[in-house]
Amino acid sequence: MPTGVEANIFKALMDRLLALTLTPAQAIAAPNVAFPPAGQTKPKDYLEVTFLPNRTATRTVGPGRQQHRGIMQVTVHYGSGTGIVVPLQRADQIIAHFPKDLILYESGVRVKVYRKPYAIPLPPQNGSLMVPVTIEYESFNA
Template sequence: MPTGVEANIFKALIDRLVSLTFTPAQPIAAPFVTFPPAGQTKPKDYLEVVFLPSPTRTRTVGPGRQQHRGIMQVNVHYSSGTGIIVPLQRADQIVAHFPKDLILYESGVKVKVNRKTYAIPLPPANGSLMVPVTIQYETFAA
């Protein structure tokens, strides 16, 4: 069980992502986790998670709950030469899995997806395509 608000926010979001089933399965590169595992080659197609919390804000006068906001970005990487449709379909699955107003809970922390999740493909570079999917969240915690 993570401690601290930011750790709980990340755990709630990453657990939700991991619960999404892709066919074929899609490896996930999580922040500060060796990817690929030692002895394996980097897959052509994978997801990369970037966690970007914003500064905490106090929304009340005096002691109270703090507003925690930020972004979890899931980069859909594709270099298998399948074209743009398959990576866009993967991105659309992630967008649908994190709808606006989705509520997630982790260790007493309530995390809300507070804006519509969106994907904007980047121009292909070096033989690969990346489609960043942006998930904006917020929570109020002590």
């Protein structure tokens, strides 16, 4: 069980992503975790998670709960030769899995996806196409 608001927010979002069933399945590169695992080759198609919490804000007069906002970005990586349709379809699956107003809970922390996620494809680089999916969240906690 994580401690701290940001750790619980990340766990809630990551658990939700891990619950997404993709066909074919894709490996997930999580922040600060060796990818690929030792002894394995890097797959040409995979998901990469980036967690970007923002500064907190107090939305009340005096002491009160803090507003925690940020982004979890899930970048869809596809090797060359697949075109753009398949990576965009995979991005759409992630978007649909994190709908606007989705509420997640982790260890007493409530996390809300407050805007529909969106995907902005990047130009192909080094034989790979990347489609980052941006998931914006907020949480109010002490």
